[in-house]
Amino acid sequence: MTLTMFELVLFTILTAATPLVIAAIGELVTERSGVLNLGVEGMMIAGAACAFAIAIVTGSTALGILAGMGAGMLLSSVFGVLVIFLAANQVATGLALTILGTGLAGLVGSGFIGLKREAALHLHIPFLSDVPLLGKLLFSHDLFVYLGWALVGGVAWFLNTSRSGLVLRAIGENHHSAHALGLPVRRVRFLAVLFGGACAGLAGAYLSLSYTPFWAPGMTAGRGWIALALVVFASWRPLYAFAGALLFGGATVLQLHAQAAALGIPGQLLTAMPYLATIVALVVLSMRRRRGSVAPASLGLSFMPER
Amino acid sequence: MRIELERRTAQSPVIEFLAPLLAIAAAVLIGGALLSAIGKSPEQAFFVYFVEPFSDAWSLQELAVKASPLILIASGLAFCYRANLWNIGAEGQFVIGGLVGGTIAVVTYGMDHALGGYWILPAMLIAGTLAGMLYAMIPAFLRVKVGASEILTSLMLVYIAEITLDYFVRGRLRDPKGFNFPQSVPFEDIARLPFLAEGERLHAGILFALAAVFLASFIFRRTLFGFDVKLVGSAPKAARFAGFSEGRLTFAVFAISGAAAGLAGVCEVAGQIGQLQPVISPGYGFSAIIVAFLGRLQPWGILCAGLVLSLTIIGGESAQIAMKVPLDMTRVFQGTLLMCVLAMDVFTRYRLRLIWRRSA
Amino acid sequence: MNSPTDGKPVLVSMRGIVKRFGVFTANDHIDLDIRAGEAHALLGENGAGKSTLVKILYGLLEPTSGRIELNGVPVSLESPEAARAAGIGMVFQHFSLFENLTVAENIALVLPADEKLESVAARIEDLTARYGLKLEPYRPVWTLSAGERQRIEIARCLLQDPKLIVLDEPTSVLTPQEADALFSTLNLLRVEGRAILYISHKLDEVRRLCERATVLRGGKVVATCNPREESVRSMAAMMVGTHLVDLRAKPNEADGPARLSVDGLSLASEDLHGVSLKDISFAVRGGEVFGIAGIAGNGQDELFAALSGERLARRAGDVHIDGISVGREGINLRRQYGAAFVPEERNGHAAAPDFSLSENILLSRHATGEVTRGLSIDAAAAKSLARQIIESFDVRMSGDDPAARTLSGGNLQKFLVGREVSRTPCVLVLNQPTWGVDAAAAADIRQRLIDLSRQGAAVLVISQDLDELFEIADRMAVIHHGEVSAARLTREVTREDIGLLMAGERKESLHAH
Structure with missing residues (x-):
């Protein structure tokens, strides 16, 4: 493999x-606060549709991104009200969110099928971006990629060293104790849910504005669910989540290259690879953790204080 | 002013009955608002969705035809959800059931049938049911043996099932004389579910749905197994104290829900469609989740809820034709409905109190 | 009534506090004055309204009516932050700690946001020096003992320099020696002029520590007194409202064969933070009550699970019921051999909280075929059995067949003990049988256990309540870190002996006494 090919991969x-x-x-922060939002797929695809629609209508990528994040937050706020303030079942509400988000995305996107946009601008720093290998890998992406890196670093710092991060972890760990100390359990959880929604929407915006700069129904192709599995895979730690995402990204790229290389493997098997990989990853991780779980102890449980 | 929720000490049968109806009403209002937001007439839509389907015999039968798989799948899912286990992959179990059952029809196509071929349909039904059951055992096995989340594995298996069906329909099971269309040969009559009346649309699939409701109702009400299912969902430690094995129960409820979904799948291909296609389900497996909750996990409630959801599917199709409302509106409505059901569920457990002032 | 602190200024004054939950009145016009530098006891049965009152004082609950004054100025305690700012600190009975966070992180949560973890650690060292509160700042909480956990709570409270410290049942998880250490810390705090509100039902302790007591019953103040001028008996009478009858027990002459025996039971914990059982052996004979003392979290739950069959032992011979090896048999088969079990947690383990009482009968009684016909449920039989138990054990409840969670702790426990005792089992194993149960119900339950044993059954009581064990057990052993000490006759051991064993002193040291 030539250097350029390697670089490209x-x-x-x-x-x-x-x-x-x-x-x-985003989901990691939500889950660390003790809320399981299974609606990532729905928020992501709604984010993709809204981002693309607004970007086409206004011609502005920035507004598109904001619209994507806004859509994710709006959906997640509905979810948040239901599960946090009305103590609705988190699993079922998350599923409802996915169904709703997919439907809304279809409605919003129906007028934009077949349109195309320029992909978001890629960074180019003269000299730095031209350094062989590293230059391309580090200095010539679009802003989403850097945003993703910044999120990983920022969230890792937030959770591990900041006071607010400590409060969030404490609430996810034991909401009864947190409440007894006077920590605002439901407010923090709602904010964490909103953050998760914004991130899912942003991820969707990346798909429709940069990765494949057009809108197609079902374009998220289960990435929201894979992101959920990644959080488990990462044992709720941001840097591990980044590493896990690279592994999955690798699986996707390998699949594309294998398809292009026409190795005689059925296309469907390659398409199924990310899903199979997710199952395998979950199994391997769960086997390693037979004794006890590192999941936030209050994950998925409702909290209703009495006054 | 502040809103407070107060835990009810006893269940109120009136509220339990009213909650789903209120949820439907709320979802209809929200759906209407959304329709007028995209410039469609809510009144006309209401007519198309909820009145027209009752206006002729054909639509009524269509209603039952679409409700059957939903009721059948949801009756099975009720076992899982009562036990607080989350099989959300019924769609995949449906597809695999349809694929395996349908394969028998395709393989026996045009063969000289022994015993007049009367064994073919039962064999299809059994094979489809078993296939759905075994497919559902994968997430059950992974949960019991290695502790992997059944939510994620059962969902990933949906994608894999759909891809598998696609692979076979474009490959080995493709009709060789079908002009390269990705579909199988049309099943012979002997491999089709009989219609309940000559020249009508209603096929025998609905009988399975009704049987499932009866059976589930009996099991939940009368048997120790039904008690166990509810107990594991409500208080898992108490279930262990009662000597019930959580692992065995997990296998059992996944097997039941998978079997129901698989049977629904084979009924769909042998009844409604009559051949294998790359896509055999308009999302029945997911809609059935809503049916299960709208029916409050009660078999008879599921029967009614299945008809309601079927109405939204048929209404959605006619609204697309008559009013150019995108088909996605159905999904939006279904998602909204499920949200409303879950929100209303709160009031079966809590009493709402408005506090006007803060006392000193 | 005279108290040494009568002349001191009133620090906190609660006036006419009323708290209603729906139709239930938990606090009914309560007045309470706490003076600077005094140790004030708040006495009352479970359900008398103590916890509700304390939660109001700490800003966790909002009173329906009434007012709170601090140094004569009305204050509104809307939240725990407000209470802390007003100088009120709280040490919870069920610790409000976070298992996977470190000691310093747990403490930092209630300090101002700009406080760095390093400086928190330094302040912890300072407290260690001043009050003898030994703590390691960077240890995660799940590795700590109950005593250490309580020290975190106290340290957390002290770092905010409180004027009033509320302690809710602080010694229930301590060994007698640890309790002594706590009292000397509390005395130091009082000398500094801080007030202490001490909630307990251990009247000995209250007499040792407090110079004033307020007694609650049924949500009302029924008496105030100086505990040093009262006897344990007279205070108990104020709490309960009547005089309690003593337990009647025929002396036991149990020298028959062992009905429940454990031989070299070792079992690794399944849980990340659980305790492994190590080479446990003991035997309970027919006709005796056998007590296992120990501080919570020393393997009691694991031992109970291994005895009941909720977890299987490694070898069949590890557990015997009436001579039959049952170590590898499940709980239902053990029930069929005549054993019965009452776990600690009422709602969620011994009973399904949302299920009706008659459905809860099914939990343990389906195994013996009395309430089933083949695979189907005999609901009528379950209902009539429930009715019998409700009558013969005097279970009070509202409605015909209510959900388990609507019963009070004492009544539900009577029902659950009744469910097992009414079978006249040959072996009965109970974990914390009267934890959180009112005194009358507790006395009733203890009497039933003694009566059952005198009918020839082997009764094993795992309890952290030493008073209870000294009252009913014929022989006693102690569980510590998953090991069970050699059994001794109750009349031949002292509380100090047991306390040392509970704290993990080697068995040999006991004989040296």
């Missing part, structure tokens, strides 16, 4: 990993 792995990284980091 690594480059595409980074781009393919980006939507997974962004969505997984």
